[in-house]
Amino acid sequence: MSSGNTAILNAVEEGKDIHLFVKFSPQEYYYQGVFELVEYTYEDDLDENGNTRKEYKFRLRKADRGADFD
Numbered sequence: 001m002s003s004g005n006t007a008i009l010n011a012v013e014e015g016k017d018i019h020l021f022v023k024f025s026p027q028e029y030y031y032q033g034v035f036e037l038v039e040y041t042y043e044d045d046l047d048e049n050g051n052t053r054k055e056y057k058f059r060l061r062k063a064d065r066g067a068d069f070d
Contacts, residue, residue, distance in 0.1 A: 005056050008037060020060065035060040 011018050020032040038059040045055040 005058075008058055009040065011037060017063070018060065032062075034063040036063050 007016070008018060010016075018035045018037065020035045021029045022032055023029050038061050040056060040058045042054050042056045044052050047053050
């Protein structure tokens with residue numbers, strides 16, 4: 001599991017927000033807000049080289065609150 005996937009799974013226990021960005025091009029990202037993890041699944045899938053890997057799928061829900069910035 002990559003560090004990014006682990007960060008999503010551990011966000012609640014560590015008291016961290018999940019900030020979601022959508023990538024539209026190599027230089028263009030759009031901020032979607034703060035989300036919380038609802039559930040996740042994983043399954044074996046093939047990568048671009050045909051190697052088997054685990055593919056994690058996260059179901060997120062927009063949080064009721066915004067991020068706290070000081």
